Amino acid sequence: MTKLKFYRNFWKLNRPEINTDYYDLNKDGQLVVNEGNYQYNLYELTKKFGTPLEIAFPFVIEKRLRELMLLFNRWLKNYHYKGKFIYHYPMKVNQNKEFVLPIISEGGNLEVTSANELWLVKRLWEQGQFNTKIRVICNGPKTNQYLSLISELRDKGLQITPIIESLDEITSIGGFRGELGIRLDPDVKIRAHWDKRVTRFGLSAAEIFSLGRVRNLKLLHYHTSTQIEYQEDMIKPLKKAMEVYVKLRKTNSSLDMIDIGGGFPVPHEKIPLFSAESVIKRVIRTIQKACDRAEVPHPDILCEWGSYLVAPAQTTIYSIISEKTIAHATAKKWYIIDGSFMNDLKDTWAIHQKWHVVPVNYASSLKMTRTWLAGLSCDSDDKYANGGKYILLPRSEELENGERLRIAVLDTGAYQDALASHHCLLSSPTKIIIQNGVITVARKRETPEEVGREFGW
Ligand SMILES: Cc1ncc(COP(=O)(O)O)c(C=O)c1O
Structure with missing residues (x-):
């Protein structure tokens, strides 16, 4: 050597x-x-x-996003999965322009968590810099300023989906005229820096079912943690979410998206953890099996892996x-x-x-x-x-x-x-x-x- x-x-x-x-x-x-x-x-x-x-x-971000899309699309096809893959970049991971613009140029969509992040989206939208097909998901606590920006952008034609994260948001967002999402707290223990068994984000399965039919409900979302270091812990919450999804879909026929959130780990210590491809295969199969068993159509799969894309x-x-x-x-x-x-x-x-x-x-x-x-x-x-x-x-x-x-x-x-x-x-x-x-x-x-x-x- x-x-x-x-x-x-x-x-x-x-x-x-x-x-x-x-x-x-x-x-x-x-x-x-x-x-x-x-x-x-x-x-x-x-x-x-x-x-x-x-x-x-x-250029690293562009390459990683291209590869992520390629992998998902390859396995959707191999498994004859009926829905699409849609990537949403969680802006909180890095809001710098040189990080966000390459993602948009590669066909990525956005996820925002505050009025100020959404304001940046508004600026790009008003400057005519977006393809009108771009989708934006709004997570995080909805202040009045955030809510009015969401409505304003929807009225201007942006495909924007606010996510209900707590019971009180049912009232504040419930009247929104566009598509809605809802965040589930999967309540499963996983091994990551944060033990999200007790979390303030999302509704429990029981709370979600108690709502019955939610007008324009399009998406079920969950996010458990960042830097999840065991592959099994990326699948466990998904299994729980799919139990909720198939049941919820029976009362909400507009529901056709599952958002698996972020959490794919960066091997900071340079010990390979597991490959994106192995998780992607399991994600698709888990969703597919749950839907086939319940005789529910395959949803589009949304993913918000942030660190995975931009840390390197x-x-x-x-x-x-x-x-x-x-x-x-x-x-x-x-x-x-x-x-x-x-x-x-x-x-x-x-x-x-x-x-x-x-x-x-x-x-x-x-x-x-x-x-x-x-x-x-x-x-x-x-x-x-x-x-x-x-x-x-x-x-x-x-x-x-x-x-x-x-x-x-x-x-x-x-x-x-x-x-x-x-x-x-x-x-x-x-x-x-x-x-x-x-x-x-x-x-x-x-x-x-x-x-x-x-x-x-
Ligand atoms: C809702 C949501 N989605 C995605 C992410 C990104 O997580 P990660 O960087 O671990 O992929 C976060 C991070 O906290 C989040 O809160």
């Missing part, structure tokens, strides 16, 4: 099953990203734009600016980054998210050390210790001419941007977008004036 091949395997690059298929190393041990025959040297980009640096890859489409790069010896721990060194986990990658702190960390330079270095990573804020919680294990990175003695080690945190495209903050008034990373060989700056590094302004200075 060549040295380069060894390190490519060591850092788990170029492996589609863990979403690193477009990452590779060049002969100098620098991290590169391939978009077809375009190649971007991430090390050179950090030299040009500085660190911390967020890099978004819209962004990486966040930091420089190591100093180090400190750790006396008694599994790790030997603190490596201090020039950004903040607590600010830029908030889930590190909030839900102890694990990440795949790869050197951007010196990735084929022979000597490595066990590290914990610390953020630049003065907060002792601003760190990433890989769940108390360690992160293996090149030793600083390996670096030539006082050069800094740069590290890439992969799969940062889901949730982190909207959760980001300014603890210790640190500036957010510069952000660039890479597509078709063109590099665009989406966000410059904030100046002290700009950060101060956000705090009323």
